[in-house]
Amino acid sequence: KKTKLGYxxxxxxxxxxxLIGFIALFHPQVSYKTPLAIWFFVSLALVYFGFSLASIxxxxxxxxxxxQRGERARLTATRExxxxxxxxxxxxxxTLFGLAWLSVLFSVSLLVCAYVLLRYSPKGRHIxxxxxxxxxxxxxxxxxxxxxxxxxxxxxxxxAIPASLFxxxxxxxxxxxxxxxxxxxxxxxxxxxxxxxxxKLALKFGEAQAWLxxxxxxLLAFIWAANLVPGSLIGFGFVCIASGVALGAxxxxxxxxLAAVIGAAGHDGHREASYFGIWSWTTKMNLALAAGxxxxxxxxxxxxxxxxxxxxxxxxxxxxxxxxxxxxxxxxFLLWRAPLKNL
Numbered sequence: 001k002k003t004k005l006g007y008x009x010x011x012x013x014x015x016x017x018x019l020i021g022f023i024a025l026f027h028p029q030v031s032y033k034t035p036l037a038i039w040f041f042v043s044l045a046l047v048y049f050g051f052s053l054a055s056i057x058x059x060x061x062x063x064x065x066x067x068q069r070g071e072r073a074r075l076t077a078t079r080e081x082x083x084x085x086x087x088x089x090x091x092x093x094x095t096l097f098g099l100a101w102l103s104v105l106f107s108v109s110l111l112v113c114a115y116v117l118l119r120y121s122p123k124g125r126h127i128x129x130x131x132x133x134x135x136x137x138x139x140x141x142x143x144x145x146x147x148x149x150x151x152x153x154x155x156x157x158x159x160a161i162p163a164s165l166f167x168x169x170x171x172x173x174x175x176x177x178x179x180x181x182x183x184x185x186x187x188x189x190x191x192x193x194x195x196x197x198x199x200k201l202a203l204k205f206g207e208a209q210a211w212l213x214x215x216x217x218x219l220l221a222f223i224w225a226a227n228l229v230p231g232s233l234i235g236f237g238f239v240c241i242a243s244g245v246a247l248g249a250x251x252x253x254x255x256x257x258l259a260a261v262i263g264a265a266g267h268d269g270h271r272e273a274s275y276f277g278i279w280s281w282t283t284k285m286n287l288a289l290a291a292g293x294x295x296x297x298x299x300x301x302x303x304x305x306x307x308x309x310x311x312x313x314x315x316x317x318x319x320x321x322x323x324x325x326x327x328x329x330x331x332x333f334l335l336w337r338a339p340l341k342n343l
Contacts, residue, residue, distance in 0.1 A: 007061035007273075008118050014054035015114060019107055021046025026103040056280050058117075060272035063259040065122055072256040073202035073210075077195040080251035084192045088185075139275045144261045147338035151331050152254050153282055155215065158327035159250055160290030162222070162243075162320055165298070169320045172308050175230040183240045190244025191251065198249040207253045207260065208340040214249030215332045217242055219325055226321040230308070255279075260343035294319050 025043035030036050062075055093102050139145045162169070166184075171177040201210040221242035228235045262275055301315035 007057040007064070010057035011054050011114060011118065014050040014057070015110065017046045017050030018054065018110060021048075021050060022106055023103050026099070052280055056273055056276045059255060059276045059279070061121075063255070063262055063272045063276070066259070072259045073199045073207055073252060076255045076259070077199040077248075077252040080248075080255075081192055081195045083251070084188055084195075088188055091184075137274075137278075138271060139278055142261065142265055144264060144339055144343075145258075145275065147334070148254070148257055148261055148340060149278070149282060151335045151338055152279070153286060154327055154334060155250065155254075155331035156283065156286030157290050157293070158324040158331060159218075159247070160287050161294045161324045161327070164287075164291050164294055165316065165320045168298070168303075168305060169316050170236070172303075172306065173230070173313050173316045173320070174228060174232055174236055175308060176233060176236070179233060183236065186237055186240040187244040187247070190241045191247040194245035194248030195252055197245070198252050202253060202256065206341060206343070207257045208335060208338070208343070211249055211253040211257070212332060212335055214246045214253070215328055215335070218246035219328050219332070221246065222321050222325050222328070226317050257340060257343065261340070264343055294323065297323065 021043050024039070025047060028036060028039050028043075030039060058079075062079055063072075066072055066075060090102075090106075093105055097105065167177075167180060170180045170183060176183075198210055198214065201213065221239050224242075225236065225239045228239070258275060258279060262272055298315055298319050301311075301318060303312045303315035303319075
């Protein structure tokens with residue numbers, strides 16, 4: 001018997017994990033029976049389980065709405081723009097209201113936004129119980145998906161490495177630690193402003209070609225960053241703006257391409273959750289690999305946090321600039337060769 005579930009079911013299922021986990025994370029109740037490390041681990045596990053469940057369902061829901069080129073890019077750009085707004089608000093709340101109010105405002109906004117999403121959003125195709133038994137590894141037999149996944153992984157690690165080393169580079173290479181917040185604001189605002197641009201370019205030229213152009217922009221921005229000297233406030237501001245605009249493409253275009261791949265798969269087109277499950281896992285692995293590669297490399301090159309010596313500065317340029325550039329070139333080559341241009 002086929003029971004209609006729908007992606008809304010899984011978003012509703014994620015809410016208790018997110019609420020309990022987040023509140024526990026910011027309001028620990030520690031005793032000799034519950035060490036802080038265990039409380040912290042369990043709280044994070046609940047938050048990330050709920051987040052993974054909700055994000056896979058939410059992304060799959062979007063992919064099920066349309067597979068048309070212009071619509072899928074516009075949809076993902078809108079969704080990621082709202083996500084960037086959420087990041088900015090989350091960063092501003094502790095400053096405006098204090099850290100104690102963060103969990104309260106999060107809980108209220110989560111419930112309100114979930115209600116709006118489930119009440120007013122267009123309904124995607126329902127999931128049936130027979131479809132939930134489909135192997136999560138089925139997408140790995142899709143050649144287009146594997147090609148896209150390899151590009152996404154290479155480009156994701158290239159983007160995550162500078163994110164991991166951002167404070168080191170700003171503090172010890174540029175000696176502009178007090179401006180780190182301003183640089184981040186410029187970066188995320190540029191990403192939000194760039195989303196409509198990439199949606200229009202994707203409509204005209206296709207997501208793959210637009211994404212390739214964004215990678216080239218990011219590559220040029222980081223090559224410029226290699227030549228910056230201590231105190232280059234304006235120069236690094238332009239780097240943040242250019243790389244932020246490119247980030248808009250990284251946020252909007254890969255999920256749109258994934259929706260196209262799912263649509264082109266024909267009989268596999270009803271397995272969005274399987275595709276986005278692997279996609280979500282790859283996103284997390286990108287972050288883990290970025291830290292696992294860049295931090296040991298810095299140590300090997302002789303970098304010591306808090307020092308602005310010539311050797312430390314050179315090590316930061318290699319890890320923050322040239323390693324991501326190398327990976328970005330690999331991603332561009334893979335995207336150029338991938339069978340994705342006619343989707």
